[in-house]
């Protein structure tokens with residue numbers, strides 16, 4: 149069983165329990181459910197740097213990254229740094245995140261927020277909206293085409309942007325459909341955990357121009373972004389490179405300043 153299969157097996161149990169704990173109606177009645185969302189795709193289209201900075205305490209590939217940072221400060225710091233959006237990992241077991249992290253980030257900044265989660269049920273999309281997200285992630289490797297269609301159309305009906313993540317051309321061909329806003333190519337091979345920017349470069353020309361292209365994982369230098377931009381990438385999802393430092397916001401600020409030179 150690979151890591152995604154393991155995560156999904158646990159996620160199915162978790163979602164079943166969460167549904168019993170907080171009924172759908174209660175999510176729909178939350179104050180944030182009425183909030184006007186901000187489009188990350190639009191922000192990326194109009195940005196020169198395109199940084200989506202992530203809050204990530206730990207991960208299956210790196211174990212502990214940083215448990216000493218506080219989400220409130222990280223979100224404020226990222227906003228002050230001038231990032232386009234923030235990604236908040238909400239999985240607890242593998243990444244040490246939570247929906248409370250999303251709520252805290254929402255309370256501390258006005259950035260478009262991506263709920264970084266392993267979505268396998270529409271219930272999690274309602275949670276994303278109720279806890280202040282603007283964007284959801286769908287992972288092609290764990291969903292059928294019919295599920296991608298159902299989940300992305302549901303998200304759009306709630307005015308959420310959809311970022312669809314692929315690891316290879318087969319997943320891309322399976323997933324392309326008009327209800328997606330952004331197509332993300334993950335540079336991390338989830339079998340070996342090795343990262344290679346070549347993945348983004350190879351797949352880029354198969355991505356139709358109607359979608360905002362995002363390169364994800366393993367981006368740790370300004371040079372990496374300068375290599376990816378000619379392939380049409382407008383968004384760059386960066387987690388560990390900022391989160392491993394003492395002040396993630398300041399690290400993002402320095403990174404963006406260097407990128408703009």
Ligand SMILES: O=C(O)c1ccccc1NCC(=O)[C@H](O)[C@H](O)COP(=O)(O)O
Nearest residue numbers: 207208209364365366367385386387388
């Ligand atoms: O990061 C992992 O080890 C990982 C393992 C299994 C599934 C997903 C995983 N990461 C999620 C992400 O997509 C990354 O957190 C995100 O792209 C940022 O990556 P990085 O800049 O390399 O921290």
